[in-house]
Amino acid sequence: xxxxxxxxxxxxxxxxxxxxxxxxxxxxxxxxxxxxxxxxxxxxxxxxxxxxxxxxxxxxxxxxxxxxxxxxxxxxxxxxxxxxxxxxxxxxxxxxxxxxxxxxxxxxxxxxxxxxxxxxxxxxxxxxxxxxxxxxxxxxxxxxxxxxxxxxxxxxxxxxxxxxxxxxxxxxxxxxxxxxxxxxxxxxxxxxxxxxxxxxxxxxxxxxxxxxxxxxxxxxxxxxxxxxxx
Numbered sequence: 001x002x003x004x005x006x007x008x009x010x011x012x013x014x015x016x017x018x019x020x021x022x023x024x025x026x027x028x029x030x031x032x033x034x035x036x037x038x039x040x041x042x043x044x045x046x047x048x049x050x051x052x053x054x055x056x057x058x059x060x061x062x063x064x065x066x067x068x069x070x071x072x073x074x075x076x077x078x079x080x081x082x083x084x085x086x087x088x089x090x091x092x093x094x095x096x097x098x099x100x101x102x103x104x105x106x107x108x109x110x111x112x113x114x115x116x117x118x119x120x121x122x123x124x125x126x127x128x129x130x131x132x133x134x135x136x137x138x139x140x141x142x143x144x145x146x147x148x149x150x151x152x153x154x155x156x157x158x159x160x161x162x163x164x165x166x167x168x169x170x171x172x173x174x175x176x177x178x179x180x181x182x183x184x185x186x187x188x189x190x191x192x193x194x195x196x197x198x199x200x201x202x203x204x205x206x207x208x209x210x211x212x213x214x215x216x217x218x219x220x221x222x223x224x225x226x227x228x229x230x
Contacts, residue, residue: 006033007062008074009052011040013212017118017171019059020208022074025167027204029085031078037215072106075164087164094151098158098165101143105168112136116175120212126179137186140172144192156198166199173199 008026010019026033038048038058046056053060053069061068061077068077079087089095111132127133147158147165154160158169173196176183183192199205 004032004034005064007036008033009036009058009060011038011058012215013208014120014216015040015118016058018071020171021071021167022059022061024170024204025075025078025087025164028162031082072102075167079164089159089163094159098163102165102168109136116179118171118175119178120174120209121216122178124179137181141183141186141188141192144195145188148191148195170199
């Protein structure tokens, strides 16, 4: 552990959508933390992660008293430890909606995850639009449109001000950019596209992207050196 209260164990920034979620919330709130990155898709990745997280998955938040694993659990923990940050909306109805759509993101959208995996720095052709993928995209567009209409006054995010719900949906915004998804084809009236742009414009998202670029460059240099026998 460092002198920080928290250490967040994450995977590659180009690939790890689950790592982005609590990282973004902590950064957006200005909560200091140390960062420990474990490279994914390597022979020893699982064993390395297990040194920090009992689930063998990232992210994991190491505190002075223990470990919190799972993105949504970390977001809940941070919200409880730092109530002044208002990471969940204050009103009962808004908070219930925020938790509902966050839980839906956490447990659902399997086709979107599989067919449009996070590849932050790439521009890729959209996969074939199956009925299941179309349903996932339409549902997300509807969530964004409805939530902004009901609770989004006073700011550009789902509940106006940034919340845990935005952290949960931030990786989806990157996926739609990577695969060139036109939300207008899926029932969006411009609300969802504007929301995604607001999330992607966050300074913390720019910082995460710079980190992904640095990591990717280092990995390419490492592979090049190995091939050259250096």
